[in-house]
Ligand SMILES: Nc1ncnc2c1ncn2[C@@H]1O[C@H](COP(=O)(O)OP(=O)(O)O)[C@@H](O)[C@H]1O
């Protein structure tokens with residue numbers, strides 16, 4: 001069983017978007033569930049809107065995350081944890097101790113990249129209890145071919161955490177799918193490019 005936590009120190013980074021699309025993409029490799037640990041409960045909201053009869057399970061883990069993760073561990077191959085927008089939150093702290101892999105979505109802006117220093121510290125602190133913890137930045141909402149995105153790419157090597165080669169672009173499909181309670185994998189041709197990049201990310205960091 002593999003646990004993957006989506007972690008960031010701010011709202012709007014893309015935790016929930018990546019959680020639901022990564023989780024849905026992972027279903028082709030095993031049994032998957034989401035633990036929603038964010039008091040805003042957006043993953044649960046997404047699940048409630050979902051029209052798919054067999055949409056993957058989303059559990060409320062705002063309280064008792066560690067207990068709930070252990071409870072589900074035998075039933076799933078992958079557990080995704082959608083964290084609150086702060087590394088100091090109790091839920092994020094618990095998630096970092098539990099998880100095999102922390103994925104940290106960041107927008108390609110210097111301000112967001114500098115802020116990852118705080119996450120790096122928390123990751124290092126969590127490794128005292130969870131020495132095998134892997135952590136990786138994932139660029140989200142990339143607009144390729146812009147000067148900014150080139151500069152950001154160049155600056156990534158100076159950060160203390162590795163960055164996934166696969167970047168997630170800003171695409172309408174991410175918003176449109178959420179609106180319909182779907183994932184980008186369920187949108188047909190409208191979601192094709194988004195679906196492919198999520199599957200590529202899965203292959204890079206998991207499979
Ligand atoms: N790659 C993307 N392309 C387009 N819109 C995105 C993308 N990632 C996130 N969004 C949108 O940005 C907003 C914030 O994303 P969300 O996943 O809710 O962030 P978080 O959970 O970290 O607060 C949402 O409206 C979401 O639909």
Ligand SMILES: [Mg+2]
Pocket residue numbers: 015016017038040042
């Ligand atoms: Mg969220």
